[in-house]
Amino acid sequence: MPADRRLAPCARLPSAYQGRDVLHSTVDAFGRAHWLLRGPDERYDDDLYDALVVTVDDADAYATRLGPVRARVPRIDALPDGGFVVADARSRRGVDQVRVFDALGRPVSAFTVGDAIEHLLTDERGDLWVGYFDEGVFGDPLSAAGVRRWSSTGDPLWRHTPLSDAEFVSDCYALNVGRRATWVYPYTLFPLLEVREGRPVRVRTTPVRGATGVVVCGGRVAFRGGYRAAGDQLVLGELTETAVEFVAKDRLVRPDGAPLGRCRTVCRGPRLYVLEEPFTQWTVFELG
Structure with missing residues (x-):
């Protein structure tokens, strides 16, 4: 019978900022949580608006006002320099x-990376x-690779070039940006792609279809979610040279043991961060 794996509380949006619209939220490469907010006191003019980023770093919380922001369907992440x-x-x-803002919230550069962004994660160097x-x-030549890496000034640094149908990315279901490797889990065949700088992409078959999160620790891997009734499953496996071998299937639940509702995930190395509606509380599962 599947065991319950309880998430642990991680970061909460301070009560002083609750009640504003949560446009997006993420956990960055250093474990800090960020919420992009807009409220009635923020300027809105045509498709430009002012927004507030609230950052929670351990017990500390602070806000940075950004302006102007143009994104209609925003994705946010932080840069190592505080921007x-x-x-x-x-x-x-x-x-x-794409707009890049400095640590004071002032716009410093803008560029385009391609249509239909599913995941946007910065790494410890500040690359996107x-x-x-x-x-x-x-539909867009810039997005055709399925996964790309860009500098924070918009320079193209890497694009996935599949050498076989098995590693073609039709839709990037899960993306994990860790310290030493990036892991990609794409539709339609759902392999696990291991991307390391200076090395060919390694392709492994997996026993999971439709997962929305993947975390890796050493030779162990866990997939969160799946199609239909498998949304709360946590499939554990081991890495071999060519495959992820099934080990066990558990269930991911809230810290109090209750089932998860609608949520989104951010994957960073061995850590799976989960943000459940109303999107004010991050929880975490750590593999290892």
């Missing part, structure tokens, strides 16, 4: 899709890893 990057998941002709969903892969 932020905000991207629009859908690109528009003639509009810079972007995973795309199918409308971009099949």
Whole structure:
């Protein structure tokens, strides 16, 4: 019988900022949680608006006002220098899709990375890893690789080039940006791709279809979610040279043991961060 794996509390949006619209939230490469918020006191003019980023770092919390922001469907992450990057998941002709802000919230650069962003994660160097969903892969040359890495100034650094149908990315279901490796789990065949700088991409078959999160620790791996009734499953496996071998199937639950509701995940090495509606509390599962 599957065992319950309880998530642990991680970071909560301070009560002073609750009640504002949560436009997006993430956990960065250093374990800090960030919420992109907009409220009635923020300026909104046409498709430009002011926004607030609330950062929770252990017991500390602080806010940074960004302006102007243009993203209609925003994705946010933090940079090592204290700045932020905000991207629009859908690109528009003639509009810079990505805006980079310094630590004071001032815009410093803008560029485009391709339509249909499913995942946007920065690494410890400040580079942007972007995973795309199918409308971009099949509709925008910038997104056609399925996964790309960009500098924080918009320079293309790497793009996935599949050498076989087995590693083709039609839709990036899960993306994990760790300290030493990036892991990609794509539709349609759902392999696990291991990306390390200076090495060929390693491809492994997996026993899981439709997962929305993947975490890796040494030779162990865990997939969160799946199709239909498998949304709360946690499939544990071991890495071999060519495959992920099934070990066990457990169930991921809230810290109090209750079933999870609608949520999204961020994957960082061995840590799976979960944000459940109303999107004010991050919890975490750590493999290892």
